[in-house]
Amino acid sequence: MTKTSTGNFFEDFRLGQIIRHATPRTMTVGDVALYTGLFGPRFAVQSSDAFAIAIGYDRAPLDDLLVFHVVFGKTVPDVSLNAVANLGYAGMQFLAPVFPGDTLSATSEVIGLKENSNRKTGIVYVRTRGMKQDGTAVLEYVRWVMVRKRDESAPAPGDHVPRLPTFVEARLLGSACPPIKREAYDLELAGSPYRYGDYEIGEKIDHVDGITVEEAEHQTATRLYQNTARIHFDQFSAAQSRFGRRLIYGGHVISLARAISFNGLGNAFHIAAVNGGRHVSPLFAGRTVFAWSEVLAKSELPGRDDVGALRLRTVATSDKPCADFPYKNGEDYDPAVLLDLDYWVLIPR
Amino acid sequence: MTKTSTGNFFEDFRLGQIIRHATPRTMTVGDVALYTGLFGPRFAVQSSDAFAIAIGYDRAPLDDLLVFHVVFGKTVPDVSLNAVANLGYAGMQFLAPVFPGDTLSATSEVIGLKENSNRKTGIVYVRTRGMKQDGTAVLEYVRWVMVRKRDESAPAPGDHVPRLPTFVEARLLGSACPPIKREAYDLELAGSPYRYGDYEIGEKIDHVDGITVEEAEHQTATRLYQNTARIHFDQFSAAQSRFGRRLIYGGHVISLARAISFNGLGNAFHIAAVNGGRHVSPLFAGRTVFAWSEVLAKSELPGRDDVGALRLRTVATSDKPCADFPYKNGEDYDPAVLLDLDYWVLIPR
């Protein structure tokens, strides 16, 4: 019997099963630098210890998406090595700031299982939690993914579709953001004059900049997260696949869109929650990513007058500038759309 | 009205205007590692805490050019987002060493404005200062750049061409270099037997090595500096431009030439000043960069017997080895020349 792990197939999961994922990972300023080099984020809070300390953090926290990618990466060998498709996210909350020196680990609970009618695949729902070395939860989210069966004749391991929130309620936001000293938040240094009150529901923002992605970049990023999904790294096998090319990790598009969104959302320094996200089409190396955002909703946070929350839809496209906000044509997405992300950001009031 | 910044146009500047640039940036050992991976510098002072401490530093300082690139990057969104051409530098002085943990920010003063006769563009002169979190100036330089007008009919915002030094006087050099313990400076560990006294004015050095540049490399470097000039990142738009390709940030060539110059200038561990520089032609990915240097002048430093200054011209070329020191053919540069840089380095006596 081989010692090589082939990952879990649909029939290997059980409702209520708790999976402790390998590999714990100490996050460092080295990760921050490489993330900066790969995406170019410019939010002042994550970029500068001095800025972060001035407004109330202990030091510059890690980019929220870097935390997400590392936690997500840990789940891949157990949850999605045999995945056909990553179907969605729900209820993602960032619960505590993560600083260089913190060690991240992750667990997942299987909260839903639904075999598909073809009996070849099934949908696995997991609630994943990322934690620090002291057990503090830093991130929680539900993800569902279509996973192959090893043996089509195997009985379905369960039949339960969980109820999932369509969005994270505003009262749940903000635990990863300390009280912000508004008078110390320097708008010039932050690079944008716009506060919470300056954004209107329905407002659309073209983020203008485009970033072309190279194979070396997405591979380096995805390995940094210790994400082992083969399709991102193995051109020899990919050449024989449907696309003939390596597929870029969907999270790479999220990070690019977030970095690009600085131009127009420069003070939206913290992603507090992700309500849902869809990877509409795959991205390939050599393509240029653009993005635009719409303000879907606004909310004050109970008991806080330092920051407010904007609910955003950010749409990323491939080889299509976003001056006219490409999205859907009737029911269908514009073919250039890569990502449709619905999330909450915090921004000073 | 959109919240996206479109940058300043020529008519937006005012003589005497002071611009505080976003985004403050804490420099770390992560930045040092990535810079090392991208350029391969081998100067012992910047590479080794033990070496740096032995000769009189608190620890290994950041590479001078990394400091320059980060400060320069901050000025791009305010100064050169609508630039047609980066015309020159003058009077660049490194004023204090920067160490991991220091946070850099930058301000620029508009010291000259000159509309071009076509009224479509004008030249903006700025004096930029990079500072640490405590206000210590670490770098100062003048840069001038040709910037588009938004509206050709707008009146010129000023008409003043500043007097600029053709070179930095030797008496101004060295404030970023602590007193060096010459007896502790280990020539074997440093990798070169040559001290100040071994170089002669007029001496030319072929640095021999060539480095081919990949798109992923220059993009990663330029994002590391949070430099947002679109032409470096957006192949979709570049495909429709004059060159049809992404232009590599000119500073990338400077860093490559500096790293290559280690072979022949291994003890010239600190760039004290840049007298002037010209990006003679653009570099594109796939090309191989070579470099050679000439000693233009030498100078002792007033009151110091630890280090002396060499004034160098370093010339970088594209796809042309430098054994015969390619430079100019009559008035014109050899078409292979990328960079003509005139600067002062410090080297132990």
Place this chain on the structure above:
Amino acid sequence: MTKTSTGNFFEDFRLGQIIRHATPRTMTVGDVALYTGLFGPRFAVQSSDAFAIAIGYDRAPLDDLLVFHVVFGKTVPDVSLNAVANLGYAGMQFLAPVFPGDTLSATSEVIGLKENSNRKTGIVYVRTRGMKQDGTAVLEYVRWVMVRKRDESAPAPGDHVPRLPTFVEARLLGSACPPIKREAYDLELAGSPYRYGDYEIGEKIDHVDGITVEEAEHQTATRLYQNTARIHFDQFSAAQSRFGRRLIYGGHVISLARAISFNGLGNAFHIAAVNGGRHVSPLFAGRTVFAWSEVLAKSELPGRDDVGALRLRTVATSDKPCADFPYKNGEDYDPAVLLDLDYWVLIPR
């Protein structure tokens, strides 16, 4: 006379000569992050301070191969700048763990010299030692390399072929591994259920995953080690060479194979020694690397019941998955084989 170093030629070496190599290098968490991004290793001990401390380390040590590459890189300008071929390694022992903050330097002793019968080249044997700032030896190995003569008529500088061990004896293993608290070694977090007792001599493991290599990746890695061998970086000159392409540093293949080997050897957290290695064929960018391993021997360590040693052969291939363990066809290697590495790893009992 030029100040550019052209490296040593065969006739420049002397038996018993000791070379102190430039450039000392302080290793940091930045190097660790970039190494993680470039190779994707997942061994828990090197990934997590919390995990490493729990089992008995002071903190997460550097990946053994990162230490090797940095030490090796220092020797290149002195030993192999004029090499025709890197012929082999013997007796490589890792002697002490290296942590972020440690400064590495290296010396080599010339222990053998043998001119080839064509009088154009000769073989140089060096024993290289890597050290920390306090003189602690961290790594020792013998390497032999075929080096060109500058002048064919020069007399041979010596004639001695040293006796070299065919493998490192098990009693010499383990000094770089502190006593491991077995009860604190968490197999779930480590990502593999298999301990020392679970491996059998003769067992073969296909590591399954493939990683495609990009030019930007191997260049960045090799510069990170300050390895200056031109053939890895200069496409302009390589275009006129036998292969027409940049050659990838052989150590890049070792690091890829080691990272891939996690799947099947997840608890083999430390390379204690390398008995020998052969770079069977060169790797080029665009190719996909796969790997498999065979357990050649097992050994307990004298006086230790915490960890045991597995002697492994790991074979890496180019564009050939390893389900059927490609190795040799009769005397000759399968043409897909890149690397044949014989080494000892430590794994909890």
